[in-house]
Amino acid sequence: MTSKSSAYTKALQSLGGISGSDFGSWKNLCRDDIRRTTLESIRNPLELIEELEQKNIVGEDNVRPLIKMMKALGRLSEAEILADYEKKWALTESNQQSEYDRLLLRINDALEDSELDNIKFLCRNYTGFTKDKRGKMTSCRDVFTGLEQALLLDKNETSTLKDLMKQINRLDLCRHVDKYEQKYNSKSEPFSSGQQVSDLSDEFDIIVRHIGKNWRQYARRLKLVEADIDHIMVKHPYDLMEQSRESLKIWQQRNSSNATREVLISTLRKCEFNYIADVMEGKIVD
Incomplete structure (x- = not known):
């Protein structure tokens, strides 16, 4: 055998x-x-x-x-x-969910009340984290539930969790998140034969180079939600190019084989970003 x-x-x-x-x-x-x-x-x-x-x-x-x-x-x-x-x-979906739950429990048990207060403060600008709701959060598990509801945390997306641990200087807990991510390659999708994902790196480069602060309008047209946009801005607070690139990566990951060059171009034109669309189609030499 x-x-x-x-x-x-x-x-x-x-x-x-x-x-x-x-x-x-x-x-x-x-x-x-x-x-x-x-x-x-x-x-x-x-x-x-x-x-x-x-x-x-x-x-x-x-x-x-x-x-x-x-x-x-x-x-x-x-x-x-x-x-x-x-x-x-290899590891199954149920294995991953169980280990994700254990990771959150470990972090919840390791944090002090003062650290919980710091985490709630750091989350104040996230969707759903109003002052009243934060006041009712009595454990980090409550905060994690809020992050999950805001689409900022799940078993395939733990970058926000890691950022929060870094900001409260709990590098030991960061290492636990790192270990989990290395094991499960956070955010990746399982391979499905017959489902091909296009290489859109050149198209992404063109968009990132030209779209600037308008990336949010474009991201909304690509069906990203406000929680996605908030998360991107928190993750890359001072870098417009990284913000736009992150939004495109999220769109591609969610749409898989339906994430195509043609969709990018048609959405650019819907937003009246015709110059970028023309560059992508080769009508204008960049």
Whole structure:
């Protein structure tokens, strides 16, 4: 009978044939997690995987980052092999929900009353966190429920939680959130064969370069809600370009194969951002 370890190794071996420009692009996708000098010394896919394992980015219980990378490279057959492994051996949705609940309970139990007051103050500008409602929040679990209702926290989105822990200087609890995110690759979607996600990085670059403070109007047209916009502004308070890019990432993650270049262009025109649409269509040289 095949063991989990051998099944994992076999799934990784399917990536061993990636070479040339695809391998270069794959290394480029890892640049935020692996130092440039280390990346330059990596000669083949198996060495790259080993480096990702050493940094706890991937492992037997978490191949989701590799699935995401293969999809980005257009290597759908490799992504499907990894997805098949994940379905049979890796962590399930119920596992993730249970661990998410344990994470919130651990944080709730670890925080003092004074820290709860600080957290409620930090949340004062979030949707639903009125003065009256904050006054009725007697535990961090109440705050977490409020964040979930404001769409700022769930098992796939824990960045707001981590930011709050950083702001009250509870770096020990930040590490717990980090460990959870590494295990479950927060915000990523499971691979579905036949469902292709377009590479819209060039289109995103054009929009981010030109849209400026109008990104919120555009985001609303793309069906993002006010809680999304509030969260983005809190996450990137002084950087318009990062705010607009984050909104586009959220839109793409939620719409998957329906997130297309054509939708971006038609929505730009609905907002009368015709110059940006013309640049994207090549009618104007940027």
